[in-house]
Amino acid sequence: MKTLLESNSCTSRRQFLKATAMGALASVVAPAFVRGANLNSRLQVASVGVNGMGFTDVSWIGSHKAVKFVGFCDVDTTRFGKADEAHPGVPHFQDFREMFSKLGGQFDAASVSTPDHMHAYIALDAMRRGKHVFCQKPLTHTVWESRQMRLQAEKSKVITQMGNQIHSHKEYRTAVELLRDGVIGKVKAVHSWVGVQGNNYSKLQAPPSPGPVPASLNWQVWVGTAPMRDYAPDVYHPFKWRDWQDFGSGALGDFGCHILDPIFTALDIREPMTVRAEHDGINQQVWPVSETVHYLFPGTRFTADGTLPVTWYDGGRQPDKSLAQMPESAKLPGSGSLIIGEEGNMVLPHVGMPQLYPVKKFRNFDIKAESQLIHWHVWVEGVLSGKKTSDGFDYAGPLAEAVQLGNVAARFPGQELKWDAKALRITNHAEASARLTKQYRQSWEIHAVA
Structure with a gap:
């Protein structure tokens, strides 16, 4: 299917960006919700995980006037308070399987805001x-x-959408527009980074002594697909699970889908050809304290060459500032991207407006900010209209594959892994290829899509 840019050379890239952000490129049949003639009908949503980021999702999804919550699920009964205050009277569940089964045809859509290891099991269900x-x-x-x-x-x-809400922010949308307009010319290389460490939350290298499971917590369901381990207070739940390989995805998993997102969108990159990682502080339990991950992607019409190097850094690592051609007094942001073009460079702070360098060349260039969208409402509107979003799983799936491929490489430091996306395998390293998936706990297996 041709994009708007390919089918009509007179269509502006600004129009293209607006259309894709609102999910106007293609429509699909939406089986679970048909609004039809009843314009007063509401989208019935069941939410899994309702505190922390889960409450953020509940708040924004629930702010759409067409949404009605019909079920709240959280493994910890102490964490319903905020959601209850915002949306009183919604039934509670501790096990999403029970919620899905009991609600049956009484819900149209689900939000999933749990630790990483449970996303696929719940969403696929x-x-x-x-x-x-x-x-x-x-x-x-x-x-x-x-x-x-x-x-x-x-x-x-x-209709699907990933919760990397920065996808809809004006800062990233503006950067995408500038890159697709060729303001810095065709892109030669990308450097992206985040300041946090891969074991930033617990600061541990191994599981500590176990403790009693709180009466409020269903630990069996919390562990879910992962190998069973003892509960330990203030180590996994809440939130510190991100450090642990069995549950989280480290700094790259936490921020890669945010910071690499505008690069994927603007440059039309998808599957890397190779990936190689270098790091400090990894073991069999936790993710690296710091790392550098080198990706090589096939070139696109927005890149200078037949391949595009994209380098990821975390844990305090950053690219060489001189690559940006910034003034001596300027500093790279704590997190963000440096995009090197044939005719200039862009520094894109994480959730900040793009900056163009060298200053002398772009001193009089007027950056026009794109509009801000409400990411959660884009999904709701997609469900109501039956139109795909620009951040649906057809886009977010390959982005997440690339991010998690970096985590595979982290287990085999210094080794360049050759990726065959079509065959879903690493062609030059059988042990690494086996790490593309994981062992599931009995009765928590995930079956391949037939």
């Missing part, structure tokens, strides 16, 4: 029931799961 899904980044816990999410969304013909 919902989609196989014909439900539309909003799922937090990094979408999944493994490369294989990301592929299954994309395939199931396509098979079930549901």
Whole structure:
């Protein structure tokens, strides 16, 4: 299918960006919600995970006038308070399987805001029931799961969206517009980074002594697909799970789907050809304290060459500032991207407006900010209209695959892994290829999309 840019050379890139952001490129049949003639009908949403980022999702999804919550699920009964205050009277569940089964045809869509290791299991269950899904980044816990999410969304013909909300922010949308307009020319290389460490939350290298499971917590369901381990207070739940390989995805998983997103969108990159990682502080339990991940992507019409190097840094690592041609007094942001073009460079702070260098060349260049969208409403409107979003699993799946491929490379430092996306395998390293998926706990297995 041709994009608007390809089908009409007179169509502006500004129009293209607006159209894709609102999900206007293509429509699909939406099986779980048909508004029809009843304009007063509401989208019935069941939410899994309702505190922390889960409450953010509940708040923004629920701010759309067409949404009605019909179920709140959280493994910890102490964490319903904020959601209850905002939306009184919504039934509570501790196990999403019970919620999905009891609600049956009484819900149209689900939001998934849990630790990474449970995203795919819950979202796939919902989609196989014909439900539309909003799922937090990094979408999944493994490369294989990301592929299954994309395939199931396509098979079930549901409207999906990943919760990397910066995708809809004016800062990233403006950067995408500038890059697609060729303001810095064709792109030669990209450097992206985040300041946090891969074991930033617990600061631990191994599981500590176990403790009693709180009466409010269903630990069996919290562990879910992962190998069973003892509960330890203030180590995994809440939030510190991100450090642990069994549950989270480290700094790259936490921020890669945010910071790399405008690069994927603007430059039309998708599957890397190779990936190689260098790092400090990894073991069999936790993610690296700091790392550098080198990707090589096939070139596109927006790149200078037949290949595009994209380098990721975290844990305090950054690219050489001199590459940006910034003034001596300027500093790279704590997190963001440096995009090197044939005719100039862009520094894109994480959730900040793009900056163009060298200053002398772009001193009089007027950056026109794009509009800000409400990311969660884009998904709701997609469900109501039956039109795909620009951040659906057909786009977010490959982005998440690339991010999780970096985490595979982290387990084999210094080794260049050759990626065959079509075959879903690493062609030169059997052990690394086996890491594209994981072992699931008995009765928590995920089955491939048939």
